[in-house]
Amino acid sequence: MPENAFGLLPPPRGASAEIDCLFYFRLIIFRIMVRAKSVHYVLQRRYGEARVPKLYLGVDGGGTNCRVRLADENLKTLAEATNGRSNLQLEDGDPAYRSIMDGTRQVFEKAGIDYAETANTYACFGMAGARLISARDEFEARDWPFARVKVYDDIDIARAGAHEGEDGAVIIVGTGSAGLALVGEERHQVGGWGFPVGDQMSGAILGRELARITVEAHDGFFDPTPLTQAVLERLGGDLDTLMDWSFKAEPADFGSLMPLFIEYYEKGDPIARKLMDLQLSYVDAYVSWFKRRGVEKMAVVGGFGRRLNPLFVERYGSFIVDPRSEPLHGAVLLAHQHFANA
Amino acid sequence: MPENAFGLLPPPRGASAEIDCLFYFRLIIFRIMVRAKSVHYVLQRRYGEARVPKLYLGVDGGGTNCRVRLADENLKTLAEATNGRSNLQLEDGDPAYRSIMDGTRQVFEKAGIDYAETANTYACFGMAGARLISARDEFEARDWPFARVKVYDDIDIARAGAHEGEDGAVIIVGTGSAGLALVGEERHQVGGWGFPVGDQMSGAILGRELARITVEAHDGFFDPTPLTQAVLERLGGDLDTLMDWSFKAEPADFGSLMPLFIEYYEKGDPIARKLMDLQLSYVDAYVSWFKRRGVEKMAVVGGFGRRLNPLFVERYGSFIVDPRSEPLHGAVLLAHQHFANA
Numbered sequence: 001m002p003e004n005a006f007g008l009l010p011p012p013r014g015a016s017a018e019i020d021c022l023f024y025f026r027l028i029i030f031r032i033m034v035r036a037k038s039v040h041y042v043l044q045r046r047y048g049e050a051r052v053p054k055l056y057l058g059v060d061g062g063g064t065n066c067r068v069r070l071a072d073e074n075l076k077t078l079a080e081a082t083n084g085r086s087n088l089q090l091e092d093g094d095p096a097y098r099s100i101m102d103g104t105r106q107v108f109e110k111a112g113i114d115y116a117e118t119a120n121t122y123a124c125f126g127m128a129g130a131r132l133i134s135a136r137d138e139f140e141a142r143d144w145p146f147a148r149v150k151v152y153d154d155i156d157i158a159r160a161g162a163h164e165g166e167d168g169a170v171i172i173v174g175t176g177s178a179g180l181a182l183v184g185e186e187r188h189q190v191g192g193w194g195f196p197v198g199d200q201m202s203g204a205i206l207g208r209e210l211a212r213i214t215v216e217a218h219d220g221f222f223d224p225t226p227l228t229q230a231v232l233e234r235l236g237g238d239l240d241t242l243m244d245w246s247f248k249a250e251p252a253d254f255g256s257l258m259p260l261f262i263e264y265y266e267k268g269d270p271i272a273r274k275l276m277d278l279q280l281s282y283v284d285a286y287v288s289w290f291k292r293r294g295v296e297k298m299a300v301v302g303g304f305g306r307r308l309n310p311l312f313v314e315r316y317g318s319f320i321v322d323p324r325s326e327p328l329h330g331a332v333l334l335a336h337q338h339f340a341n342a
Numbered sequence: 343m344p345e346n347a348f349g350l351l352p353p354p355r356g357a358s359a360e361i362d363c364l365f366y367f368r369l370i371i372f373r374i375m376v377r378a379k380s381v382h383y384v385l386q387r388r389y390g391e392a393r394v395p396k397l398y399l400g401v402d403g404g405g406t407n408c409r410v411r412l413a414d415e416n417l418k419t420l421a422e423a424t425n426g427r428s429n430l431q432l433e434d435g436d437p438a439y440r441s442i443m444d445g446t447r448q449v450f451e452k453a454g455i456d457y458a459e460t461a462n463t464y465a466c467f468g469m470a471g472a473r474l475i476s477a478r479d480e481f482e483a484r485d486w487p488f489a490r491v492k493v494y495d496d497i498d499i500a501r502a503g504a505h506e507g508e509d510g511a512v513i514i515v516g517t518g519s520a521g522l523a524l525v526g527e528e529r530h531q532v533g534g535w536g537f538p539v540g541d542q543m544s545g546a547i548l549g550r551e552l553a554r555i556t557v558e559a560h561d562g563f564f565d566p567t568p569l570t571q572a573v574l575e576r577l578g579g580d581l582d583t584l585m586d587w588s589f590k591a592e593p594a595d596f597g598s599l600m601p602l603f604i605e606y607y608e609k610g611d612p613i614a615r616k617l618m619d620l621q622l623s624y625v626d627a628y629v630s631w632f633k634r635r636g637v638e639k640m641a642v643v644g645g646f647g648r649r650l651n652p653l654f655v656e657r658y659g660s661f662i663v664d665p666r667s668e669p670l671h672g673a674v675l676l677a678h679q680h681f682a683n684a
Contacts, residue, residue: 089589132582190561193581196588197553212539219532221627239535240474246538247431285563 058331061086068103079110089129124335126157161330162323173305177201207254400673403428410445421452431471466677468499503672504665515647549596
């Protein structure tokens with residue numbers, strides 16, 4: 001953008017004092033407007049087609065890490081960064097705030113763009129632990145450097161990425177679990193109520209069930225199987241140690257039993273098969289729920305879910321589609337959808 | 343006991359210096375033996391029938407309060423006291439230690455017996471959170487004023503009280519759950535592995551299941567019932583508030599839904615009936631487990647369990663017996679059994 005577009009060049013030599021006055025008056029007003037961050041709006045109003053290109057920033061804020069992507073107006077990625085955990089339920093969102101602020105500085109530096117351009121950047125965050133509207137609103141109201149910010153639940157960016165903005169449902173099946181569909185203009189959300197009373201399809205809930213069944217088998221309620229023996233071994237070798245572990249276990253610790261579970265499922269272990277039936281019954285409930293709302297396709301995201309995807313294809317046929325893009329792209333897409341006309 | 347029985351009266355006037363020496367020598371030795379707390383043993387050995395009567399102290403150390411009872415040699419109660427929580431899992435047993443020490447001072451004062459008589463007192467503690475042998479051993483090794491101490495799991499004193507020392511099984515069905523049987527000399531323990539991976543029959547586990555089903559019903563997986571509506575109302579009126587509650591809920595908070603559950607069960611609520619079937623299936627598993635080990639009678643203790651007892655009588659007939667005494671009496675009984683010949 002040429003500097004004189006701002007009216008900031010000194011007036012031509014020999015001009016009158018009135019012109020001088022006018023110049024400095026305009027300079028002062030302009031500085032005030034820069035401070036008020038409204039300069040882009042003014043430039044657009046005044047110079048029409050010569051408007052400043054926008055930047056888009058997407059965040060995939062998960063429980064274990066936080067990915068940040070900076071994209072140009074055509075949604076081409078300029079830079080990416082990964083930082084620490086960013087679940088909004090953790091410490092009132094403080095770690096999430098730090099992760100996003102650090103990630104922002106990193107992507108601007110990597111892309112070679114001045115940090116001040118954050119004022120021209122439109123951001124969308126998809127955050128774990130953002131099921132509560134109040135949590136999203138509070139996080140959105142923090143002190144951000146961006147032109148605008150929109151905070152979503154992490155399932156929104158997963159869905160937007162999986163169907164690249166088109167209609168369709170997504171289920172997250174990872175440490176936690178949740179579902180979301182878009183049908184026409186309508187958003188249908190289900191699950192995602194967390195480990196204590198929700199997350200039916202999650203690796204955490206199935207892992208806890210596996211630990212519980214292991215205790216029951218080795219307490220003598222029914223016969224241990226190779227899977228329960230492997231779980232007992234993994235968790236310390238006896239029930240006292242397993243109990244001790246269970247009191248400290250986080251959802252992710254229960255979820256970490258899933259590779260073992262799948263290994264023994266593939267070997268035909270009877271308890272693994274029983275637990276897989278339970279797992280599929282939960283997914284059945286989600287599929288029926290979506291179909292009753294007119295959903296025609298569903299993608300599965302999350303580590304445990306991707307591992308189970310072949311079973312889902314077998315069970316639900318062409319209703320299952322592969323996710324087209326990852327959640328981080330979904331975040332950038334949503335930022336564009338939301339703010340392209342801002 | 344006459345003072346001269348100890349040989350502590352001064353020698354008769356006019357006796358020789360040797361007799362003086364002998365007297366003081368015996369006095370010094372006696373003092374040393376008192377300090378070594380072995381005086382009673384010595385007195386019994388030396389004076390036979392003139393032995394010091396023992397005292398017994400029983401403790402029922404629960405998660406919310408700690409009851410202490412002092413009894414004489416015939417197990418007649420001399421005094422009782424109640425103090426704070428005493429689960430061994432809490433703060434490494436510090437609150438439990440304080441509760442028992444305070445309770446001990448209180449019962450000796452109430453009974454009008456000198457605190458020094460603790461050295462002649464044989465104690466048995468039945469402690470919540472004492473499933474782990476290491477936790478019991480550590481607690482037993484603390485600095486106690488008693489002649490001897492034996493620490494049990496709380497289910498042991500419940501069982502001893504329920505059958506007044508005879509053979510038989512007991513299940514605790516309260517906030518947590520566990521089972522124990524005595525058959526001949528053999529002790530058969532099952533369950534009691536805590537909220538995360540055990541406690542199948544507990545009000546906490548059933549309450550969590552009730553909260554989960556409430557979320558599922560109001561998320562649209564199936565039709566809400568009057569019970570799920572009442573639970574939703576109780577837990578804040580919407581799923582956002584319920585989820586918020588669930589992240590902070592302790593086992594006792596889930597268990598506190600049980601009176602509501604029973605109320606709607608009696609009204610014939612379909613989800614209450616489904617959950618009661620689940621509850622009874624867990625109890626079935628315990629009953630079968632005991633019967634396979636030759637158990638002939640079972641008593642049920644704990645608040646939720648006592649409430650369900652009529653259903654158990656209906657289902658298991660004369661296998662179910664009423665508990666004959668409470669756990670605190672069981673603690674005194676076990677102290678007597680364990681230390682009567684000490």
